[in-house]
Amino acid sequence: MLDALKEAKDEDFKILKIIELSMRNHEWVPLDEIIRKAKMPEKDVLYRLKRLNKFGFVVRSTYGYAVSMGGYDALAINALYKKGIIKAIGNKLGVGKEGDVYNVLLNDDRIAVLKFHKHGRTCFTRGKRYRDYIADKHHISWLYASRLAAEREFNILNDLYPLIKVPEPIAWNRHAIVMGKVEGEELKRVDLSEILSKEEIEKLFWDIIEEVKKAYKIGYIHGDLSEFNIIFNGEDFVIIDWPQAIPKYHSEALLYLKRDVENVIRYFKKYKINKDPDEILKYILKSDKDEDKDKV
Ligand SMILES: Nc1ncnc2c1ncn2[C@@H]1O[C@H](COP(=O)(O)OP(=O)(O)O)[C@@H](O)[C@H]1O
Numbered sequence: 001m002l003d004a005l006k007e008a009k010d011e012d013f014k015i016l017k018i019i020e021l022s023m024r025n026h027e028w029v030p031l032d033e034i035i036r037k038a039k040m041p042e043k044d045v046l047y048r049l050k051r052l053n054k055f056g057f058v059v060r061s062t063y064g065y066a067v068s069m070g071g072y073d074a075l076a077i078n079a080l081y082k083k084g085i086i087k088a089i090g091n092k093l094g095v096g097k098e099g100d101v102y103n104v105l106l107n108d109d110r111i112a113v114l115k116f117h118k119h120g121r122t123c124f125t126r127g128k129r130y131r132d133y134i135a136d137k138h139h140i141s142w143l144y145a146s147r148l149a150a151e152r153e154f155n156i157l158n159d160l161y162p163l164i165k166v167p168e169p170i171a172w173n174r175h176a177i178v179m180g181k182v183e184g185e186e187l188k189r190v191d192l193s194e195i196l197s198k199e200e201i202e203k204l205f206w207d208i209i210e211e212v213k214k215a216y217k218i219g220y221i222h223g224d225l226s227e228f229n230i231i232f233n234g235e236d237f238v239i240i241d242w243p244q245a246i247p248k249y250h251s252e253a254l255l256y257l258k259r260d261v262e263n264v265i266r267y268f269k270k271y272k273i274n275k276d277p278d279e280i281l282k283y284i285l286k287s288d289k290d291e292d293k294d295k296v
Pocket residue numbers: 093094095096097098099100101113115167179180181182183186228229240241242
């Protein structure tokens with residue numbers, strides 16, 4: 001996708017954007033509609049479509065054309081580039097359950113990361129062709145679901161940053177979000193007993209709970225909190241991966257909060273830090289209520 005991106009021209013993106021927009025009304029965008037909207041001679045449109053197909057940015061069927069996942073990625077990167085937010089895209093950081101994360105260079109020369117939301121990819125079996133996948137209606141909603149997830153994560157980070165230890169939100173476009181790069185390792189991959197004393201490990205536990213409490217006070221429960229979504233650099237940590245965060249007034253908010261707390265407790269248990277989930281939960285909730293009462 002990155003090599004193709006370098007080769008793609010504005011005219012290629014123009015046609016790709018027409019297909020993207022028309023996908024609101026079509027599963028497959030008919031060729032004559034693309035020609036009509038492009039206001040270009042048919043042979044030029046066909047030339048662009050051939051290139052887009054070669055890049056893997058579109059898929060074809062007998063009914064017409066659709067944007068592929070790679071094409072959607074390219075549209076997002078191109079837009080962020082044109083808006084003057086990023087000036088280069090680097091290597092892939094890690095492949096998570098739901099998205100791909102890349103290093104990017106911002107226009108102001110800071111290093112940041114770009115995360116693509118790819119919802120529903122887990123049910124995408126390897127080897128199954130995009131062509132087959134895109135043919136079912138699910139794929140169309142996948143475009144919108146991914147875009148919504150990116151927008152959601154960006155808005156949540158905006159609400160939380162910098163009060164809570166989360167990545168700095170920088171920009172979003174389509175299913176992509178640009179955020180500050182966090183240095184360190186997922187807590188899952190760190191052996192805390194090698195670098196911290198028992199007291200320091202206990203302090204780290206309470207610092208994490210404090211962030212959970214503050215985020216709850218602002219109005220969010222992470223909803224997928226675990227050692228996989230906490231990045232630790234030996235001294236401090238950042239909590240990542242917020243698209244699924246639950247508003248605290250959600251009817252099942254407490255269930256999610258409890259699950260998050262239990263995950264943190266379970267992780268620290270192997271360092272012989274034993275905490276009672278109900279006590280910790282009470283601590284998070286009690287202080288929230290009391291402080292609200294103080295304000296009245
Ligand atoms: N802001 C960031 N800075 C550094 N690394 C990140 C950042 N965001 C994500 N990552 C890396 O990418 C991985 C996947 O990102 P994450 O937001 O957890 O999405 P998911 O788990 O849904 O794929 C993380 O586990 C982490 O290693």
